Amino acid sequence: xxxxxxRRFEPIGYTINWPLVxxxxxxxxxxxxxxxPTSVGTILSEALPHLFVSLNEDGSLGARTAKRHAxxxxxxTGRITVLTPNRQIELNTFxxxxxxxxxxxxxxQIDRQCGSATFDPIFFYYDEDHVVDDFHEAFSFFVVNNDRxxxxxxxxxxxxxNGFDPRVFEPAYGRGPKIWCNTPxxxxxxxxxxxxxxxxxxxxxxLTLLRxxxxxxxxxPESRQLEQIASRVEILARDTARLRQFAAGVLALLVLIxxxxxx
Numbered sequence: 001x002x003x004x005x006x007r008r009f010e011p012i013g014y015t016i017n018w019p020l021v022x023x024x025x026x027x028x029x030x031x032x033x034x035x036x037p038t039s040v041g042t043i044l045s046e047a048l049p050h051l052f053v054s055l056n057e058d059g060s061l062g063a064r065t066a067k068r069h070a071x072x073x074x075x076x077t078g079r080i081t082v083l084t085p086n087r088q089i090e091l092n093t094f095x096x097x098x099x100x101x102x103x104x105x106x107x108x109q110i111d112r113q114c115g116s117a118t119f120d121p122i123f124f125y126y127d128e129d130h131v132v133d134d135f136h137e138a139f140s141f142f143v144v145n146n147d148r149x150x151x152x153x154x155x156x157x158x159x160x161x162n163g164f165d166p167r168v169f170e171p172a173y174g175r176g177p178k179i180w181c182n183t184p185x186x187x188x189x190x191x192x193x194x195x196x197x198x199x200x201x202x203x204x205x206x207l208t209l210l211r212x213x214x215x216x217x218x219x220x221p222e223s224r225q226l227e228q229i230a231s232r233v234e235i236l237a238r239d240t241a242r243l244r245q246f247a248a249g250v251l252a253l254l255v256l257i258x259x260x261x262x263x
Contacts, residue, residue: 006166009125009139011217013191014169016107016121021168026100027092029079035092040100043089047071047082047104048111051119072112073105080105098162106154110143117146122172123154124194126205127214135160142198142205149194152202192218 022041029035044051050068074081080101082089091101110121127140137158143151158164173187195218198205208214 008128009141009166009169011125011191011195011215013144013172013194014123014125014141015172017168017170020165021103024100024103024165024168025097025163026104027097029090029092040104043082043091043104044107046086047084047089047108048119051107051111068116071108073108075105082108095161096163098159099156099164102156103168106156109154110145110150113143113150114145119145121145121150122194123169124191124198126195126198126208126217142194142202144194149198149202152198152204195219 022039022044024040026038026040026043027035028038028043048071069085071085072083074083080091080093082091082104091097091104093101107119111119114121122144123141124144125139125141128137129140130137138155139158140153140155142149143154156164156168173191174184178184199209199216199219200206209216
C-alpha cells in the first residue's frame with residue numbers, strides 16, 4: 001500500500017507492522033533542548049523490554065526479557081514524555097517526528113492496559129475527524145487484546161508534515177495461507193463480533209451509535225433499524241403527498257381545459 005494512494009482506513013482488524021515501526025525514525029530531546037535522532041524500536045526496547053528487545057529478520061519480535069517494569073506517558077504541547085523507572089525520555093512532537101512519538105505513546109498506553117497478558121493488540125477503525133480550517137485529520141480505533149477490548153478510543157493524526165504512515169497498521173486477518181475453506185467467513189464474523197461488542201459494551205461505542213454522521217460497521221441495532229424504517233416511511237409519505245398535489249394540479253388543469261373546450 002503506497003502512502004500516496006492511501007485514502008482511508010477500512011472497518012477491518014489491523015495489527016502493528018513491526019518491521020516498519022521498529023525502524024521508524026524518531027527524535028529524542030535532551031535536558032538542554034538538543035535533539036538526537038533515534039528510532040521507535042530503540043525507545044520501545046528501553047521502555048518496554050518485556051515486549052521485545054530486537055526484531056528478527058522475518059519481522060517477528062525478537063527475544064523478550066522476563067522483567068516487566070512500570071512505564072507511563074505524559075503528554076504536553078510539543079512533547080511526549082515516556083516515563084521509565086530509569087529516566088524520562090522526551091520525544092519531539094513537532095514536524096516529522098510527531099507520528100513516531102504517537103506510535104510510541106500508543107504502545108505504552110496499550111501495554112498498561114494489558115496487565116500480565118501478552119502484548120498482541122488488534123486495532124479496529126471506527127471514526128475520522130478533521131480540523132475545519134487546516135489539513136489535520138484524526139483517525140480513531142478501539143483496541144482488542146487477549147480477547148477483550150482494552151481501550152475504546154485511541155487516535156493517530158495526520159498533517160502535512162508529521163510523518164504519518166498508514167502502513168504502520170496492516171490487516172490482522174487473511175495474511176496466512178488459506179487452508180480451510182471457511183476461514184475467510186469466520187474471520188469476517190470475528191470482525192463483526194468485535195464491532196458489535198464495541199457498540200454494545202463501551203461508552204465510545206454507545207455514543208457512536210447515537211451519532212448521525214458516522215458509518216456503523218458490521219452492526220445494526222434494533223433501535224437504528226426502527227429509525228431507518230421510520231425515516232423511509234417519512235420519505236415515502238412526503239413523496240406521496242407531493243404526488244397527490246401534482247395529480248390534483250393536473251386534474252384541475254384538465255377540468256379547466258374541458259370547460260374551455262365545451263364553450
